[in-house]
Amino acid sequence: MRRHHPCIALPADAILLSMSTLTEIEAAADRLPLEEKRELMLFLAVRLRADGAQMPEPVVGFRRSERGFPISKGRRPFTSEEVARIEVEG
Numbered sequence: 001m002r003r004h005h006p007c008i009a010l011p012a013d014a015i016l017l018s019m020s021t022l023t024e025i026e027a028a029a030d031r032l033p034l035e036e037k038r039e040l041m042l043f044l045a046v047r048l049r050a051d052g053a054q055m056p057e058p059v060v061g062f063r064r065s066e067r068g069f070p071i072s073k074g075r076r077p078f079t080s081e082e083v084a085r086i087e088v089e090g
Contacts, residue, residue, distance in 0.1 A: 069083075
């Protein structure tokens, strides 16, 4: 076995492909099975937190009530500013 990195042992016939652009990395991530995508997401979240990055707010989905008011399905209710924005975007 050849050693290319102190933590990774590769078979002698292994082919290494390098990814250097975000587009290449995104395309590779798209090809991952669902469980590996979850692992990648957790790995990146840990790295971002370690680097002091502020994590984005979760996306809050909504549907409308019978009277047309937005109903939050997220972790927190809509603020009046968010309701106004939703109404404008309609």
